[in-house]
Amino acid sequence: MNLLFKALNDATRREILKLLKEGDKTAGEIADHFHISKPSISHHLDLLKQAGLVAAEKQAQFITYSLNTTVVDEIAQWFIQFKTKKK
Amino acid sequence: MNLLFKALNDATRREILKLLKEGDKTAGEIADHFHISKPSISHHLDLLKQAGLVAAEKQAQFITYSLNTTVVDEIAQWFIQFKTKKK
DNA sequence: TTGATATTTAGACAAATGTCTAAATAATTC
DNA sequence: GAATTATTTAGACATTTGTCTAAATATCAA
Numbered sequence: 001m002n003l004l005f006k007a008l009n010d011a012t013r014r015e016i017l018k019l020l021k022e023g024d025k026t027a028g029e030i031a032d033h034f035h036i037s038k039p040s041i042s043h044h045l046d047l048l049k050q051a052g053l054v055a056a057e058k059q060a061q062f063i064t065y066s067l068n069t070t071v072v073d074e075i076a077q078w079f080i081q082f083k084t085k086k087k
Numbered sequence: 088m089n090l091l092f093k094a095l096n097d098a099t100r101r102e103i104l105k106l107l108k109e110g111d112k113t114a115g116e117i118a119d120h121f122h123i124s125k126p127s128i129s130h131h132l133d134l135l136k137q138a139g140l141v142a143a144e145k146q147a148q149f150i151t152y153s154l155n156t157t158v159v160d161e162i163a164q165w166f167i168q169f170k171t172k173k174k
Numbered sequence: 175t176t177g178a179t180a181t182t183t184a185g186a187c188a189a190a191t192g193t194c195t196a197a198a199t200a201a202t203t204c
Numbered sequence: 205g206a207a208t209t210a211t212t213t214a215g216a217c218a219t220t221t222g223t224c225t226a227a228a229t230a231t232c233a234a
Contacts, residue, residue: 002098009096010222011089021169027181040223042182061180061231069169076166082108082159097192114211127193129212148201148210 007051
């Protein structure tokens with residue numbers, strides 16, 4: 001839970017998740033969407049991966065990133081505990 | 088959105104939200120649940136308030152904090168955008 | 175094997191964060 | 205009004221974070 005919220009606590013990383021929602025992308029394609037150096041994006045991708053929010057797969061010289069919807073659902077559950085309060 | 092995720096990115100603050108889910112509490116009552124100084128808890132409460140996650144109401148010399156479920160729902164919405172991916 | 179491309183790792187640095195103690199503010203009670 | 209209680213504000217300090225440049229690793233293509 002800690003790594004999850006930590007990963008979400010950055011506008012760039014949340015934007016990356018939105019990008020991946022539209023489809024898988026390589027690290028380079030993702031970096032092209034931002035005015036931030038590639039090493040910085042690489043670091044953001046690493047944090048998202050640590051949190052389980054994205055998965056990385058190496059294909060030839062590229063690394064393709066994809067959204068892990070299972071974990072996104074998991075965190076949605078966290079909020080539901082607050083909604084289902086009736087008393 | 089920024090302030091919201093920032094506020095959620097701390098275990099103590101998430102624990103405070105869970106406490107308030109059970110019912111309103113004064114700043115002192117909240118502080119008693121943690122092994123952290125009162126000024127630190129006060130600071131956490133301030134961040135939660137800035138994010139709109141809690142509301143504060145002064146009653147005599149006490150300040151009672153309550154959970155703002157509307158904002159909790161709002162952030163739940165943020166995750167739904169990832170769930171409703173069909174293509 | 176040499177050169178080019180894709181990506182990460184390493185290290186540095188300024189800014190933000192969580193915590194503390196001491197002091198300030200506000201309300202209550204004697 | 206002085207002492208007590210509840211809470212916050214102010215300031216300090218160590219740790220974490222986001223960014224960068226330079227260098228390392230890996231794959232491809234000639």
